[in-house]
Amino acid sequence: MKKKLQVFISSTYEDMKLERQKAVEAILAAGHIPAGMELFASENAEQWAVIQRWIRESDVFLILLGGRYGSIEPISQKSYTHREYEYAVEKNKPIVSVVISKTFLDKKVSDGIYTATLPLQNDDPRYIELKRAIQSKMSAEYNEISGISAAISRIFANNSEQFDKCSGWIAGREFKKAEKGILSQYEGVKKASIGLDRDREFRLIRDRAQSEIHIIGAGMSKLARLAANSLKDQLRSVSVHLYMLDPDYLESNTDYAHLLEDFFGIRDFAAYVRLSFRSLKAFCEEHNSDPNSKNRITLSTYTVLPTMSMVVIDSQSKSAEMVVEYFTYHCGEERPLFIIKKEKRQKCLIAYILMRNNYFSHLRKWSNEFDIETAGRQF
16 A cells, blocks of 8 residues: 655754755655644643654654754753654654755855854754764755755665555555455455444344354443443353453553544543443453353453454354454544455464454453463463
């Protein structure tokens, strides 16, 4: 799928206007999305929080370094550009830098770009520290304004493998074109459509289960509300295994929480997940402590950003099948829903899916009562 990267542009402002313009043009010409807060001051906590969010939501951090270090933030005694860079490093963003050459810096000085009110700061130890740090990343120098575009293009071309790992933005039409490619990984695809009735398909597949049901979701709120009815009925004939976001992990990773709040349209998503977890945990404890309960229910949590919700039934049997809904975070509200049957070569559909999507290695046992290893032996 063709994806566009969102590139956050960081620099000082007054002395770098032309450079920023050229950087924007180069990013657009490469088919990507420029982002930046050049007209947005970061002197207070609220504005700095907005800048942080823009950096978090961007795929690449591009810093343009001219001859100034920039305005100083009082507490850290570092420039705002320096703080943006350090925050991008903290969030593991790919760092790209384009640095002014000594020759061109001398020309800008002779042209009067730097003045008493806009002084040259390239001898500031903090400037030297920042320059050394960014030049250890993907970096290039420019000798004239027109060289900005070539420098950025060259960096993207020479580091394509690293940028391919970025999430990027994918147009809904591009995702639809790729559906066949996704589905070609599986045999026995019954149907694949964005227009399927999600709740109906999840309900129908649970009703077809003969021995076991695996339900993987994010907040699991609807299931938590209906547990007393729908799960009790199904537990009469099959075992049930639930997998959901770890509320502790979500509360300690606000970046994920904010992303999921935007995606699901739910404020305070971490508290929402916590409430569902407590409800399902209580239901599990009550059911498993009942001596008349024939089939057990397990509840496990995972600590990765969810990429799908799914229901898998009778995972090891020939009739194993699943309904999976992909979370396409960069495709608006569209969430493709697939109905998939097990390939002949797969011993266990749920284990195959969990391993492929990095869930199983992150599953967390949260009590001896519902140790994931107990459920894991079924895989």
